[in-house]
Amino acid sequence: MNDAHRPDADGPQLRTLLLTDLCDSTTLVERIGDGPAAELFREHDRLVLALQQRWRGRLIDRSDGLLLLFERPIDGLGFALDYARGLREIGAARKFELKARAGLHVGEVLTWRNSDEAVKVGAKPVEVEGLAKPMAGRLMATARPGQILLSAVAEPLAHRAARELGERGQQLLWKSHGRWRFKGVPEPQEIYEVGEPGIAPLRAPPNGPKAWRDIPLWRRPAALAAEVAVLAMIGTGAWFATRPQPAIAFNQRDWVVVGDLRNLTGQNVLDDSLEQAFRISLEQSRYVNVLSDLKARDTLQRMQRQPDTTLDRAIASEIALRDGARAVILPTVAEVGGRVRVSAEVIDPHTQTTVYAESADGHGKESTLASIDSVTAGLREKLGEAMKSIERDSEPLPKVATKNLDALRAYALGLKAYGERRQAEALRYFDQAIALDPEFALAYLGALRVHVGDADNRRAQPYLEKAVALRSHLAPRDALYLDAWSSEYGPQPALRAPAQWKLLAGLYPDYYAGHYNYAWAAFAANRFGETLSFAKAATAPQNPLRSSAIELMGRAQLAQGDAKAALASFEQGEKVGRYGPNRRRAAALATLRRFDEAQALLAKLPTDSSTDGLTNNLERIAVAVDRGRWGEAEKAAQRAERDAVAGTPVLANQFALIRLMVDALNGRPPRTQVLATLCRKSAEQAGDEADPLRNEQAFVALSAAYLAQREGDAAVARQLLPVLEPLVKRIGDPLLAQLLTVVQAGQLRLDGKPEEAIRLLRPLLRGDELFQVHSALRAAYAAAGQDEDALAEARWLAQHRGRAYIETGGSQVLQTLNVADTTLALREQARSLARLGRDAEAQRQDEAFRRAWPQSGSSPPVPPMPLARASAPSSPVSKQ
Incomplete structure (x- = not known):
């Protein structure tokens, strides 16, 4: 009887779910009678219909409560806030309190339409199922009357878009109620409350049989002795039992794509500066690898999109899938209640769902660097990095970058110009960063790279010397990078520099500058086997300069006598780097005695x-x-x-x-x-x-x-x-x-x-x-x-x-x-x-x-090479 169409062919869809429950509705009907209750519910339905149209909601189910679907979390939140205010006004007109509890969550759902026959006999037109539905139900059931609770997935998405609510969005109060455990859900979940002053309770929900606060051990005295005994039995396995498990299969040295920072503060200086600060802070990790902005923009170009395309959830996820990254991180900065909040979401690029979120608040834009450090540390831990490693490999941003946000913005713009091969413009930005903060070591290092890339070593020298003097202002990886360049310019560079590049490659195996530069040092020393090995490591898809590594592989192959493989490598490097044939390909062609092709190529250079x-x-x-x-x-x-x-x-x-x-x-x-x-x-x-x-x-x-x-x-x-x-x-x-x-x-x-x-x-x-x-x-x-x-x-x-x-x-x-x-x-x-x-x-x-060497006409004979002071011994074949 209740036969239904198959679920949508598109499969699971990411949606915002809002579940509400009108508190004490049965008691209310008994108190005011059936007639007034019917009029009350008709007014309630008119309110719901108006809010559906305003916030683009799709009503799935209704009784004492509502189940609605929305495309975006901010729409669901707008509905919930207006619904709470509308109920308050309806109740005030009748001189009693009318409140609802609400739960907001984002997740995957399956939807399908019931058959017309089933709808005629009372079935809902549309069915919704999926794990996201009971999660939203648990949040709703946990809430106090008048309270709107959000999951850790929904909160940062709604928070970052709160400005779309206008002036009211600036006045909202946001509060974390900590980690909770829900019946049937294996992992603890952090829940948040949002509401308007004077309307929202802004109090922690009560514990219940289906939801309870995840209280730490030291706050459970009755169970402490038993738990200590259990921990003692577990012994060395305790770390594995308590280690947070990532919701995505993230492993050490996996890659992440950092999307464009969403700046909701209206302060333009934060646009590029905080995004760069976020990268610098995250790149200190030896556990998490960050795809460079240069590589992300290169992939954008391969996707036939403009290089300045915003890296939002969808675009960044596509880049991650193309370049083998395991996760996407979307950072946001916003002003909330007079405080500056920095938040970030970890996105599964396959589903584009948020699996983690971290945030930190501070006063004024000067607090943002400390907040970024706090957020990145939290993300690293949730992705599986050990706390000891985070503490060991993390330095505060003001120390390893700069506390001057204008200088940081100039540095970020310099990196962007350098990545787009606008060397002169990049140098101007780096010099401006140095002028704003003369102790900004990374800016000196950026200017050094510009001059080295232009083969202008004399102009590079002063920047190198200043960077060396400020070495303690660099993160460990950048300090090793500086050491290697310093050895290139010091005494006996051919002996000292290769060891430094090899050390960098060993300690940071996914930082390809170490691999490539050691491969080049090995090539310059005629160690072609090592060249091939280290250059191959630098041809990973995540390396923005992999075309250079592929070409270096070709040089090593040519030196080892494999001219055909070298030619293939040169051609691949040209394709990846999107540049034309160069003299190295001509050398490979000439080695194969394909002279006409070699000379035709050289004629075009x-x-x-x-x-x-x-x-x-x-x-x-x-x-x-x-x-x-x-x-x-x-x-x-x-x-x-x-x-x-x-x-x-x-x-x-x-x-x-x-x-x-x-x-x-x-x-x-x-x-x-x-x-x-x-x-x-x-x-x-x-x-x-x-x-x-x-x-x-x-x-x-x-x-x-x-x-x-x-x-x-x-x-x-x-x-x-x-x-x-x-x-x-x-x-x-x-x-x-x-x-x-x-x-x-x-x-x-x-x-x-x-x-x-x-x-x-x-x-x-x-x-x-x-x-x-x-x-x-x-x-x-x-x-x-x-x-x-x-x-x-x-x-x-x-x-x-x-x-x-x-x-x-x-x-x-x-x-x-x-x-x-x-x-x-x-x-x-x-x-x-x-x-x-x-x-x-x-x-x-x-x-x-x-x-x-045909000796003809105008070509004079090639003289024999003398073997000693005396004439060489004669032989029949020496006569030409």
Whole structure:
């Protein structure tokens, strides 16, 4: 008979439920009689109908009480407040009290429509079921007459929207009645009361058989002895028994999305400042990971929404689902009864329901930072973090940020501009924050990042020094981040900085700056296995700069000889980062000998005198050399040398040396005096300890001496080694020390002591050696007549084309020689094989060499590399 349609196809829906009960209605009917009672209830029904229309409510059930559904908690609250006032007026007109108790809750419900036949025989038109319904019923039954009780889910939602009620919303009184236990509900629930002065009771509800206050142990003397005995039996398991269990499956290192702060105070200075303060406070946790605002905005763009879209409940939940975050946190600040309230809700992104809420009140906007600390600590505990951890990893916001809200707002705007790559604007905001609070350490750190990102290390230095002086004003994670940057600028950075980045990555495994920067340090030190491991960790979806980590993975793969995987990584990085192909992809294509594609790509890249425009010439020159197109290589090298004069001093020296390398490969060895002058100039600039690029200058100086040695000229190194040796020791870069050993070994070889050169070079073969270590060792083996070993080194050189292109030592100043040596190694294999009497193999290698570098027309022959002061031994394949 009471057959019903199936529940709505959409399944459970999030709704606000309001249950009311007209107090003592039966006694009232008996007292005033049936006729007056009927008139009273008709007036009551007119009131309900009017309020339904005003507050957009849907009446589901009615008798002595009401069950209504609303889209929003503020609508349900508006109905309850007007209903309480209306009953008061109806009762006053008849000279008796008329009150109702009310319970307001937000949760999921199922609704369906009964059949017409069932409605005709008395069934309700619409049915509502779900766990939210009995919860609202428990609240209503617990309330005193005239009292409106709200659940912990409904209160912050209604509270943050109270301004929509107009002036009355500002006068409402809000009160927490603590944690209560309800029959049939396993976890204690915090309940709140809201009402108008003079109407609401604002007293704790009475205990009853279905609802009672969750009183702490120390307030239950009768049960204390028994409970102490139970606790003693539980022993070490007590913590697990009493630990608050999260309503969502939140685990250590899970991610949260912080939505945009809703500011209901009308004070605009709080908009950006408090949202940033909330992030800073929450990010101190090692238990909870906060998705960066930069990453959230990036995901917004992938959702094809504008970057300034408000991160409300729905949008933030979608971002959380896309980026693998477990929860959404929505912060609010409002003025309530002359006090400033900071509150936050924890949202389950799958259902968009509120599972937790925390709030804290204070006087004036200056109290908001302390309130934020209190709220974030409460949220962390509810998400499962141990109190000891919260106390250990939390510092007050005024200490780790600033107590000046204007400075905090400027800092927040600076971060936003930095995330949108508006570097100059970001720097202005950071400087403004510093002007407002000269002890704002995070602002100095922000300005430091801007200058480092622009490769302007000299301007970065003062900000670094000030940040170091204010290190105690930083949270532990930010202090470690500062330590790592400080080591980059201090003495022997190549030795000290990697350890600091690795420490940061180990202590904060989901703070990707540590992983990426250690991966880069490992790459710069030729430790490609470690590079791959740490760069891969930084490619997590939550990393806003994951495209850079993906590209770094590609560089490591190329260095390890997997050019196809590298090419795929470069393409993926471009897609994720939404940027076009760059010179690293060209290097991978050239490694695979897809030269036409590489050159077509390089032709599209900038050719101006900016740092990027100049460094694009590295691959232009190297690819032309790799193809044996000497005219193209020479023109590219000459143009790069000319344009680099407008760049930094180190770029000017690098391209001057690379042009000399091309000349040498092209059969025109540079004069001793030219190389000596360049070597001395670079060494002098490397001697400036304040120059953060002194390492690159020292690489140029040693490379110039090495180029002279390759042409059989020992004079340059002989003149300048006494200057270069102590310089390299002071700088402390392991790869620079390797290059010094290569030059020292070259002097021994040219002095007719190849065996000593071999003994000097062999210990460098640890897997992280420079490409040119193998080239120098091959020459030493050949000079010593050890042809089998020379052949092995030549084969190594020919097989490691990817490493030749991508090795970054000295900002790739040796790239042109490296790439040339992968082809010259074919000729040197032919020579070694001929000396060993393996003529057929020698002939095949000679033909491979000629195919790689066809000697025709305007292309002069590549001269043989001298093996010692004397001429190299002749061989059939040396005739070209």
